[in-house]
Amino acid sequence: MCLSYFREFNTASVVLRLTIAFLFGGVIGLEREQRGRAAGLRTYILVSIGASLAMLLDQYYAERLSSEWRSLNLSTDVSRLGAQVINGIGFLGAGTILITGRQGIKGLTTSAGLWASACAGLAIGAGYYECIALAFILMVISMSLLPAVESRFVAGSRNLNLYMEMDSVQNIGDILRTLRRINVSVMDVDLDSGRDKKCKHSNVTLSMKLPKGMQRTQVLSELSQMDCILLIDIV
Secondary structure, X not given: OHHHHHHOOOHHHHHHHHHHHHHHHHHHHHHHHHOOOOOOHHHHHHHHHHHHHHHHHHHHHHHHXXXXXXXXXXXXXXXXXXXXXXXXXXXXXXXXXXXXXXXXXEOHHHHHHHHHHHHHHHHHHHOOXXXXXXXXXXXXXXXXXHHHHHHHHHHOOOEEEEEEEEOOHHHHHHHHHHHHHOOOEEEEEEEEXXXXXXXXXXXXXXXXXXXXXXXXXXXXXXXXXXXXXXXXXXX
């Protein structure tokens, strides 16, 4: 009975929906900000509130069309603004995706979180409270708890991508021979031979497959003993 009242288009329901959108975006954004991501507390709050406002505007139009505007023969698609939010949020999300100098991609989770927050704001604006409660729980679990589970699965994977900085491009042969000696199969080599004159070293990204039973730490230990390697990082 109470939810039915707050699904109606009235001042109390508008206040409740915008407040929920504010809290929802704030909690998700705070988790992202604690991890040092590009989009944080304020960004998620604004995205969630903005999407909720778009849905409230749709309902406002529908309300007016059924009353004051009916005599003017006006018509509109009440889902139009919501659809534009889902499309438009892609531009904001794309701005959080970065391709690093180590051939890694960062920001995908942040971008997906922004898109999900926008959709959540639409659901809040529509008054679909049961849906948003479950969505909130699942989003918090995905961003807060699943990284530990994901890390455990990745740690056990036989596929490994390594970024390395070395003294000279000529050292790549020694690195490949070391990997072959410990039975590591190199699948791909992405070599930068130092085309940038300001950079005094060369770097390479290797995609490899480890033999059964070998841990990633064993590969890192073997390579770290080579004097020609200045830096090793998993990407």
